[in-house]
Amino acid sequence: MSGRLASRLRALVGDDGVIDHPDALGVYDCDGYTIERGTPDLVVLPRVPEQVPPVLRLLWDEGIAFVPRGAGTGLSGGTLPVAAPVMICTSRLNRIESIDRQNRRVVAQAGVVNQWVSNAVRADGLLYAPDPSSQPACTIGGNVAENSGGPHTLKYGVTTNHVLGLELVLPDGEVVALGGTVEERAGYDLVGLVVGAEGTFGIVTRATLRLTRTPEAYRTLLAVFDSVDAASEAVSGIIATGIVPAALEMMDRLILGAVEAAYRIGLPTDAGAVLLVELDGPAIGLDGQMARVEAVCRTLGARELRLARDDAERAALWKARKRAFGAVGRLAPSYCTQDGVVPRTKVPDIVRAIARAAERHRLRIGNVFHAGDGNIHPIILFDERDPGETARVLAAGREILEACVALGGSVTGEHGIGVEKIAQMPLLFAPDDLLAMTTLRAVFDPAQRANPHKIFPDAKVCVETRAPRRQAAL
């Protein structure tokens, strides 16, 4: 079927818009979640949003399922082709179509890279707030699918708080415009429903995004503690002041060692944990607020406080945080990043549960996470050449997610369910609730053609599971 279908698709998107050579398809066999892999039969790369509806209509008529993909930086296997022979890659839909600086809105095609939006409006003193670590590569469409967060979620919220409208192409090729250009939405909040739906409703081709004014000033502090517990206490203490940090990140000793080995910026590798605290906003009063944060940290046992003295020092601290994943790659042949969330006061409990899982399964696990909102990212180190160890990684990951749920949290903070966490969904939802969600999906995608076999557990579908390779540095 591929040959004939490829020809018909090429007629719609041009010769260079369809990839079907096996060598070229290998690139698309996984995203940032590398433990499971599978290659699509065909990859379609539309050049303009208007090419998407006819492509989907053709697939609809042929009864063929598809998997959407942005830049492939996702971390839960959302772009893994599972019984979906055709991949629709939105990466060439990369035009920012309009910028309304006065009302702080931008219309971006789905394949626009997250960072480009901020770049396009930086000179106007504006930015696009959601900042996942992958922001130099990940796309707006992917962010919408995963409802991506980032270190600045604590103050600025996640993707859904910054999307005003969406153009969605349904699996039968129909184009629907959801939301609009103002904050408030009339009728049901369909934009909110599609954001985070992991591509199971169709293909988002355009998004109207809310821009945020660039803060006038930043203050960025590295606070050093002897233990994760002490750092967690400081997190609660800072929040209790009423100051809302723009970011409040924690890194533990394993991560500090890895980052320092990679970047040599003078991090204290003998510390139990550090907090990266950033305040932003009007310059007036910011020093006073940071002095208060420092006082709280000191009272709660910080053994050292380092305030970034200039933009270069601030950039170095953020480099350490945002490249922590990449740095960990130096410690072991492979690693797997987990993503869970607990109520903020339960951070010490989940860190202990992670340590127990590490011990039980004889694994090294580092912790880097958004401490301010209880969103944890344990990084499990292992060796892909050891199949037994790979199995232990999966078991440890499951146990950590189960601990998150037991502590009143959830199995994903910001990376989505994808294929990775399908098995954990029943921990959170009763069968009836899952049924309600799949029924809801059927309103948009009655034949399950858009990213089938994602999010919701169903009859077992086989995909190739092999030892993971090293993840791209995010």
Add this chain to the structure above:
Amino acid sequence: MSGRLASRLRALVGDDGVIDHPDALGVYDCDGYTIERGTPDLVVLPRVPEQVPPVLRLLWDEGIAFVPRGAGTGLSGGTLPVAAPVMICTSRLNRIESIDRQNRRVVAQAGVVNQWVSNAVRADGLLYAPDPSSQPACTIGGNVAENSGGPHTLKYGVTTNHVLGLELVLPDGEVVALGGTVEERAGYDLVGLVVGAEGTFGIVTRATLRLTRTPEAYRTLLAVFDSVDAASEAVSGIIATGIVPAALEMMDRLILGAVEAAYRIGLPTDAGAVLLVELDGPAIGLDGQMARVEAVCRTLGARELRLARDDAERAALWKARKRAFGAVGRLAPSYCTQDGVVPRTKVPDIVRAIARAAERHRLRIGNVFHAGDGNIHPIILFDERDPGETARVLAAGREILEACVALGGSVTGEHGIGVEKIAQMPLLFAPDDLLAMTTLRAVFDPAQRANPHKIFPDAKVCVETRAPRRQAAL
């Protein structure tokens, strides 16, 4: 049918839990939208959430539709019984069930009054942020149904930003738990879908709400301008500084006159418009930030600036704003409050469109609105004894909403669609989009038993339309 049904319902909720005497039912013939009225056959007042499922199951088995109601302070007729003989009133479900101060969450039953939540946690330095003008009376369940906003929406967001979880009883009596106790949601965002659905998915019985720390300090400014245009320019100027006011409200001359006549707090009745600007947050730097706001106002033509010197002065300014609706009741026998939204830069345009509508229809219209987010609330004065004038009010309201849409806005900022704006929905949505929403509704409410004939235009259903009486002061 009523007699037998009433007996069966009394068996479920107790003798005093069912109202069916015509004299007593008159109270329930409208909410804050008074132009259309209709009385239910029966009102059911459950005492505990657990009584709701059996009540709905009974109605389901009997094939009877119902309309949910909280305190009846809604402004778009969402609780008007339209082909729904039974009203389920949640006002007795008024227990705050648990408070988690450390993680800042509260579980409240649907009938808990908005203000009570803040009252319950005030001593702990916490509050529930959404603050509609009706907050001393309106309920959490009603806020969830309407996705209520308030003056502090600009900084703190609307109800959906503060609801973590919901217990929803579906029309067939099934109980579903949506969301949880952490910010992030796995799977589809069903909480976000139910918030703002105006009771068309079933009855919400419990909500897990996010609490916010009480700001350490406030600064509240009244800035006086010669015209609405000048005040609008100042709104843009303030936003451009990067300072996010907790509230940024505008009142025009007609409203100022009404409020001053009612409360005598020394408002400048000859001004074209005033802005009420409130900053809140850590005390450090707040004076400096307010000085900057004052400088912007002065540069952009403010003729007078009055900074509240203490809590009493601040309270007086807020009383003026929050009771503006009530004060307007002194100017005319009746009034009707509209609710629309435009991009913030279009505020001067919509104010001009409102003035044109007033002139064309020979009506007096005052403006009090959330200027910071472009959410307008024109108040149309009229005399209910004049049926011709009532018709002109409806026509003017329609024109104003059409102007909002033409300016890139929407027909509701925070009051919902209800029955009032059903006719305007096609201005915003194509028939296919409306069909998608009604199909979505069918997932939860396949037989349209929960608040039928709301939000979505359908075959004309007759309700009694009579001259409106004066609205309760909100």
